[in-house]
Amino acid sequence: MTATSETVERTSESPHFRARERFRDLYAHREILSNLIRKELKVKYAASVLGAVWSILNPLVYLAVFTFVAKVLGAGIPDYPVYLLSGLLAWNLFSASLTGGASSVLDNANLVKKVAFPREILPLSTVGVALVDFVLQSVVLFTFIVVSGYGFHWPELALWPLAFVTLVVLSVALALWFAAVNVRYRDVGHLLNIGLVVWFWATPIVYAGYQVEALTRPREILGIPAFFLYLLNPMATIVGSFHRALYGVVRPNLPAEPVLFDVTLGWLVGVLALTLVASLVALRFTWAYFFVRSGDFAEEL
Amino acid sequence: MTGPAPAIEVHDLSKRFRVFREKPTSVKQRVLTAHARADDFWALRDITLDVGEGSTFGLIGHNGSGKTTLLKCIAGILRPTSGTIRQRGRLAALLELGAGFHPELTGRENVYLNASFLGLSRRQTDAAYDDIVAFAEIEEFMDNQVKFYSSGMLVRLGFAVAVHVDPDVLLVDEVLAVGDEAFQAKCIERVREFQREGRTIVLVTHALDTVREICDRAAMLHHGDLHALGHPDDVVREMRYVLLGVTDPGFVPEQGTREAEIAEVQIVRANGKGEGPVLLGDPVTIVIDVRMNEPVDDLDVDVAVLDGATNHPVLDARTSGAGIELGRFDKKRVRFKIPAFPYNPGKYWVTIGLSNRASGHLYHVQTQRYLFEAVDAPKVQERVAVPVAVEVEDL
Numbered sequence: 001m002t003a004t005s006e007t008v009e010r011t012s013e014s015p016h017f018r019a020r021e022r023f024r025d026l027y028a029h030r031e032i033l034s035n036l037i038r039k040e041l042k043v044k045y046a047a048s049v050l051g052a053v054w055s056i057l058n059p060l061v062y063l064a065v066f067t068f069v070a071k072v073l074g075a076g077i078p079d080y081p082v083y084l085l086s087g088l089l090a091w092n093l094f095s096a097s098l099t100g101g102a103s104s105v106l107d108n109a110n111l112v113k114k115v116a117f118p119r120e121i122l123p124l125s126t127v128g129v130a131l132v133d134f135v136l137q138s139v140v141l142f143t144f145i146v147v148s149g150y151g152f153h154w155p156e157l158a159l160w161p162l163a164f165v166t167l168v169v170l171s172v173a174l175a176l177w178f179a180a181v182n183v184r185y186r187d188v189g190h191l192l193n194i195g196l197v198v199w200f201w202a203t204p205i206v207y208a209g210y211q212v213e214a215l216t217r218p219r220e221i222l223g224i225p226a227f228f229l230y231l232l233n234p235m236a237t238i239v240g241s242f243h244r245a246l247y248g249v250v251r252p253n254l255p256a257e258p259v260l261f262d263v264t265l266g267w268l269v270g271v272l273a274l275t276l277v278a279s280l281v282a283l284r285f286t287w288a289y290f291f292v293r294s295g296d297f298a299e300e301l
Numbered sequence: 302m303t304g305p306a307p308a309i310e311v312h313d314l315s316k317r318f319r320v321f322r323e324k325p326t327s328v329k330q331r332v333l334t335a336h337a338r339a340d341d342f343w344a345l346r347d348i349t350l351d352v353g354e355g356s357t358f359g360l361i362g363h364n365g366s367g368k369t370t371l372l373k374c375i376a377g378i379l380r381p382t383s384g385t386i387r388q389r390g391r392l393a394a395l396l397e398l399g400a401g402f403h404p405e406l407t408g409r410e411n412v413y414l415n416a417s418f419l420g421l422s423r424r425q426t427d428a429a430y431d432d433i434v435a436f437a438e439i440e441e442f443m444d445n446q447v448k449f450y451s452s453g454m455l456v457r458l459g460f461a462v463a464v465h466v467d468p469d470v471l472l473v474d475e476v477l478a479v480g481d482e483a484f485q486a487k488c489i490e491r492v493r494e495f496q497r498e499g500r501t502i503v504l505v506t507h508a509l510d511t512v513r514e515i516c517d518r519a520a521m522l523h524h525g526d527l528h529a530l531g532h533p534d535d536v537v538r539e540m541r542y543v544l545l546g547v548t549d550p551g552f553v554p555e556q557g558t559r560e561a562e563i564a565e566v567q568i569v570r571a572n573g574k575g576e577g578p579v580l581l582g583d584p585v586t587i588v589i590d591v592r593m594n595e596p597v598d599d600l601d602v603d604v605a606v607l608d609g610a611t612n613h614p615v616l617d618a619r620t621s622g623a624g625i626e627l628g629r630f631d632k633k634r635v636r637f638k639i640p641a642f643p644y645n646p647g648k649y650w651v652t653i654g655l656s657n658r659a660s661g662h663l664y665h666v667q668t669q670r671y672l673f674e675a676v677d678a679p680k681v682q683e684r685v686a687v688p689v690a691v692e693v694e695d696l
Contacts, residue, residue: 006390007387008377008388008389010374010380010381010385010386010387010388011381011384011386012380012381012382012383012384014380029417031422031423032418035413035414036414039401039403039410039414042406042410043403046405046446111400111401111418112378113378114378114396114397114400115378115394115397115400115418116376116392117418296380298373298378298379299318299379299380
């Protein structure tokens, strides 16, 4: 028992946030994370006959419905089911991470008060659960793209991994922040639910991305093209990238207006990369904020 | 520094809680007085103690004395308000049985979940799984959801996981007090096994006898202050004083240079026994065995009886007062005989001292170490012939 005789010192000062150290600590406790995710999934589908099939059923119903009613709803967007779902699944991961993350520490108050473990695991586990749903639903979407004959577009598909990583980093960053803030100010959880509705409609998910671009392109605010400002909404860039990766074609029915952002693939990669960098920076700060605040969670719950 | 460094060093630790007094008031009032309703509550004040590696440390005190807060600070669940805690080695804290148990999961799934919170890896849990199930004695229910378990089964399962933890330092909060007697005996046995394996244990408990039985050292907290620290016997005794409502801040339980020593003391009741209540008016004999470690002259043996309610001495007697010269010896028995206990019913302390009659030097003093209770003799009303005057009057 001498191998791990590390000395821990606890004082009134909250320990300094060192990302590498936190990573090591989280990695050492990875089994709690995986067990919590497994628990959430099991509890979610406990006493249900179909179990995880319910998770897949949701996008299946979307696909079925929009295949038939696309002509009414998805006006002007051909292959509307593919367009809708490629963005919607990303949004679902994002919003489930945020709402779940915001309540994650509160919901596990008893654990936080009685057990010492890295608190980050709580919001991370809700992101993990959302990720499992996202992967299952993506399998459905990918299968649909192949089976329906829509097919993948190359090299656009290569954008998917980058878009995915950016989405996860942003989701984790915000989930950590909301989890920490919600402990002290419970209003934040309610505010988030309203905010997400606004955010959803501010992001091109059900409507064509080009519609926003067409509106904002000619305008400038303080000398900056309004479209660039619009892309400060990271979800617009991320969802736009998922569209580009899976829907693939910017201008599906020539000579009509484009559906996706009318930008080159390289340009989109650039903006997405910037979004990823910004998300990583955000993660660095929200994580540090969460870590510093987490020392008082047991007291404030 | 000599010897191994302590596993836990607590230095000047204080912990303040802000207690918000929330009353159901109007929204307007609440807005106006939003942050004015906080009181400070010091759960711990300037606690300094250390726990040696491989030792078992008992933490006692009545409810709300800060025991659990101290444990939570050591475990890193709560952050100190001031002071430091230094802790070496892997730590596991058992503050609650079955932390993370979820009713919808099966016994097996909950074992793995709970074990990971206590720091066991999946592989360690695999290895310990059969032992855990056997310890909990619920083999046939492991694949049932725990929502169908009885509370006793849940507690046993939680405990079974808990005792299979593998830390260097183990913090245990009051969880030994679960289950029936046979199960408790098993738990104590398990703690002894931890001791043999050289692990450091900090035990919070109300079972004072357990502390005396298994702890090497003990501390008593009282309203957030460290009230006593030392040998479990002394700390438990101090705890008993406090439970009786008698406190003396300048209290030193035992002192002296020990050239002569109090080897044994018995307070013999009228029935010849060393325990039980003393009946008022009955004889009481205080028997003191004195051992001389180094030859000393002029030894004086002194006994004082104090009223437990007021701490005032009611009786004082010494060998020199009776004109007895003890001389030099190896071991002697001294009896102080009170022919009939004359005082009120209540609790009484006995203080015993060995000193030098000439110089007043103290060899060995045990202050308020012994306790007995005096009670009124139970009486059954008997039929006694009393002349009764009978008067009749016309109205």
